Each structure stands twice: as structure tokens, then as C-alpha cells.
Amino acid sequence: MTDPSLSSTGITRSETVPVPRYEPEAPENAPTNPKGGWGRFALICVPYFWLLLFFLVPFVIVAKISLSEAAVSIPPYLPVIDWSRGLVGLWEAAERWSLDNYIWLTEDALYWQAYVSSLQIAFLSTLLTLLVGFPIAYGMARAPRNWHPTLVMMVILPFWTSFLIRVYAWIGILKTDGLLNQALITIGVIDEPLVILNTSIAVYVGIIYSYLPFMVLPLYSSLEKLDTTLIEAAEDLGCPPWKTFWRVTVPLALPGMIAGCFLVFIPAVGEFVIPDLLGGSSTLMIGKTLWVEFFSNRDWPVASAVAIVLLALLTIPIMLFQRHETRRNEGDV
């Protein structure tokens, strides 16, 4: 078969495909191991079964327990499936399942408030993290080339040190007699110490601080790839700097901004440590509610229902994020 468009450019078939393939019908991402077979099967099975057993099955169990009712027994819920009787046992348990726990969640205003305020806090702190992170990422991307590896390392390094420690460090700073108030009083900005710890402001500070690397790194990687000639072109054509930034830099950095926002928002919604240590009793977040329900009230079915609803809430942004990622990866190819 001859292709006139190829032969006219002087390229023949044999030159474009110089190596004869053993498996001409193989798909593009065919297994590297041409023998396939048992080796490939085992390779796939080991991590697959681990994840099925310790990731997927647990979720099925959570879903199941969310349909049970709390009881004073071990384990503290009813009914318990009697597996010794096989499917009959499963059926007998299934007949007693109900959606009562979910109805309970909608009836008690506490849960509703906890979900709403978790989403609110997560949303606002994501925005604030973006505002704090953007100048850092921008500064990193515009720094001299040979600084880049060090700067990236410096952003990652706090991430390697304990999360709990970093949250804990803020207690000493934000306390009423803490270092921030001491410093502000010394320089004369305020006369009376501010109450920051145990308010939602402290939670915002904690989230921004803890999740900043998640925002800075994707932002940096998209700003770093940004073609600076586009900015120069805009400036040459008389575009004022702020407008260049808004019309050129921001749209081009959008993939990094979206990725960073998701990476901050999703874990922030279910955050437990930060609201518990910095927010005190005044801030209500769903991760904390789940924890209290489980450990203090020992109401496992309600805790499971809280988890399932939280998961459902997060699945939407996770799916949006994944769709965005696939689109971006396709764009890169």
C-alpha cells in the first residue's frame, strides 16, 4: 500500500516504522511482558486484593452499619449478620435494616449545621490559601532558575514534619498570652490581647498553614511552565501590568489553581485535628462530630451514617476533580 502524502514528503513507510513489531495487533499500552500469563495476573492481584480487602470492603461494612441501630452490646450495633447460617442469616439481618440514622441526621439541626459550617470553613480557607499561596508560587516561578530546586524543597520540607506539630505550634502563637498578642502589644498595635485561639479564625489560620504546600506546588508547576513571551507580548502591546496578570497569567495558571483548590478543599472538609485543637468547642466541623459520635457517644451506626453522607458530599468535587485531571492529561498529550 502506498500513501501519496507520505511519499511526496520523501518519507516511506519503512522509515517511519523501522522496527518490526512482534505483536502488530497489540494495543498501544500493551503489557511490557509479552508472555503475560500468570506473572501478570499475580502482579495485578497482589495490590488489587489488598485494596479490595482493606479499602473497599470496609466501606461496604460502613454502609451496612449505617443501616443498623445502636445497641448496648459488643459490637455496639444490631443486627449482626449470622454468617454461620449463610444467606439466610444475611437476609434476616437485611430485613431489620432501616434508614432511621439518615432520617435522624436530617432531624437534628446539629448535624446539618456541622455539614454547612464544614463546607463554609473549607471553602473560605481554600480561597484564603489561594490568596496566600499565589504570590509564593509566583515568586518561586519567577526566581532565578538555579534557585528552583531549593525553593521547591523548602516548600516540601514543612510537609515532611508532623502535621500535629505544626498545628500545635500555632497554639503557642495564637493563645491570649501567646506570642502574636505579645508582639502586637509590644509594637503598640493593640492594647488588649485579641482572642484568636478557639475561634474559627484560628481554624482558618491552621488550615491555610497546614495545606499551603498543596496549593503552592501545583500552582508553581503551572506558573513555571508558563510561556513568558506571552507576558512580554502583552506588555509590548501596551497592556498595563495588572491587566496582563489578570488576562494572561491567571488564565494560564488556571489548571494549577483548580488542582490546588481541590487538594486543599477536600481534606479540609473532613478535617479533625485543626478544629479540635485550634477551634475549641465553638467551631463545629463534621470530622469532629463524627469523632465525638464514635468515641464519646459510642453510637457507631450514626457515626457510620455521618461518614456515608460526608463521603457522598465529597464524591461530587472528587469526580469533578478527576474529570478535570483527565482533561488536563489529555491536553498534555
Place this chain on the structure above:
Amino acid sequence: MPSKPSWFNLTSLILGFSFLYLPIVILIVFSFNESRLVTVWTGFSTKWYASLLQNEQLLEAAWVTLRVGLTSATLATVLGTLAALVLARQGRFFGRTLFSGMIYAPLVMPEVILGLSLLLLFVAIDQSRGFWTIMIAHTTFSMCYVAIVVQSRLSGFDKSLEEAAMDLGCPPVRTFFRITLPQIFPGVLAGWMLAFTLSLDDLVIASFNSGPGSTTLPMKIYSQVRLGVTPEINAICTILVALVTVGVIFASLLTKRQRLKRMEEERLAAAHL
């Protein structure tokens, strides 16, 4: 690219990095404070480090954490590397979407949900909780991080090397150990370190899956922080920060040396051609 950063960029870098590092620096400084009050400086002292060494509960917790970290990071690295090979090299197979979903999901899932769901599994199979359950829980979520890190390394290097080895009759397992593993080693090492620090760091998942006698260091720190701030905590934190910093520097030196060695080998190989 300008050779010198503008004042604006320089200011944002300085402000940003002081925001990131100042709290940690303050923590370290106050671990050497004489006073019991964490926020008032009264003089230099190392007494909190000394009292740390006598706190047997804390040392016990640190030992549990270290054991959990080492075992789960190692297991997670093996499983995560296998998962990365599956994702990057195995093409299509039955349930691939589910598989990659299960790899990505733990990265974004709130820890409370992961902790709760695994605990309920252990209760359902009547497994008493302790060292092993924490270890399994940590392995499960950190293998996903390892898989992502190793996968990015795998997609970055030339597949034709593996193909060449196998065309020359090298069996797949040997190809992996002789060709693939040395190539992706920095990724595997980074994955191990990430898994190790994730395990050292984790409070929420460990709290759900621990039993009596298997308190980890973060759980201990957490309960002490809730009781009230003591400089002893600052001292532990400082030690942890120091360990992590040394580890990271060591790892980066190791990978740098490896890279230099490889470059040297390539230069020699080229000279012999």
C-alpha cells in the same frame, strides 16, 4: 527569565517562607526554655530533653510508632510499587477503573472516614486491635501515595530499555530488578520516605485502629496537648523535626550521588564507544 527577582517577588518569597517556617522555629527555640510557661522566655535549658528521657510512656509510644512506621512503609513501598507497575505498564485489564479509583481515592478521602471504615472491618472479622491493625491501616493508605510517586517516575523513563532486556531473553522478574528498579529507585526511595513520615505523622487513623498497649507517639502528643501545653512536647517536636530534616537531607544527597554516579558511568560508556 529575569536573572534577578523583582522586589515584589522577593518580598512574597520572604514573607511566604517566614510564614511557613516561623512557627516551627519558635517551637524549636522554646523547647530550650527554662520556664514551664511555653510563651515566656526565662533562660536556656535542656531540662525538658532530660525529663523526656525519663518519660517511659512516651518512649514506649515512640517505639511503637517507629516499628509501625518501618514495617508499614516497607510493605507499602512493595505494594505501592507493584500498583504503580500495574497502572503504568499493564494496559487494560478487568476492573482497571476500580483499581485506579482505589489508588486515588485514599489521597483525598478524609482520614476520619478511612479510620472508621477499617476499624469496622476489624470489628466485623473479630480482630483485636493493636500493632498489626495500625500497621495494616497505615500500609493501606500510604501504598497509594507510593504508587503515585513511583508511577510518575515510571512514566518518565524509557520503556525501550525494558523491552530491549526482554528481547535479549531476560526474564520479566530479572528485568525488573536489573533494569527497572535501578531506574525508578529515587522514586521508590521517595515513596518509602513519604510512607514512613505519613505513618509517623498519623493521629486519626491510628486512634481508630489502636488497642490497649499500642499508643503511638502522635496519640500521646495529642492527649498531652489537650491536657495542656508543656515544654516536653516542644522537645519531642524538635527531635522529630531534626530527624526528618536529617533524613530528607540524607535522601537528597543519596539521590544526587546516584545521579552523579550514573552520569559518570554514561560518560565512561560514551568514551569507550
